Amino acid sequence: MEIITYDATDSDLVAVSRWTEIRAIRDAKLKAADKLLETAIDKGLGETAFRQYRQALRDIPQTYSNPEDVVWPQKPSLPQASA
Template structure:
């Protein structure tokens, strides 16, 4: 009979829960990024920084092995219209 300690199981549950939280935050950030990308396209601004931001968000689970190490990419902003 194999004995499983609660510490290991608890740590795995905490890790899985934290990744679920990270993915939920990322989904919200991706929705905002999609809106920014559409606004940039509509305004004729360069799409590159917005596409790079979206890709960096999508790459979070592959970039980090520990959810505690996640550093969110800097969200680009749309240039202000000149008056």
């Protein structure tokens, strides 16, 4: 078994760990966004805002170079049912 060593600094290790956390949060938000989009489609609502939200979530790792700078996109809401 080969042992691989890296010359990673503590800062590098923290950044890698933080990106792992960011991706896990993003993945959970994407699952919720998928359900939200399905609900919007089922109700015959416009899909654009929901699709844009999902795309913004997918783009997080490419949009930000520092995990501490990540700003989560605003989740669109479904209209409230009228009485």
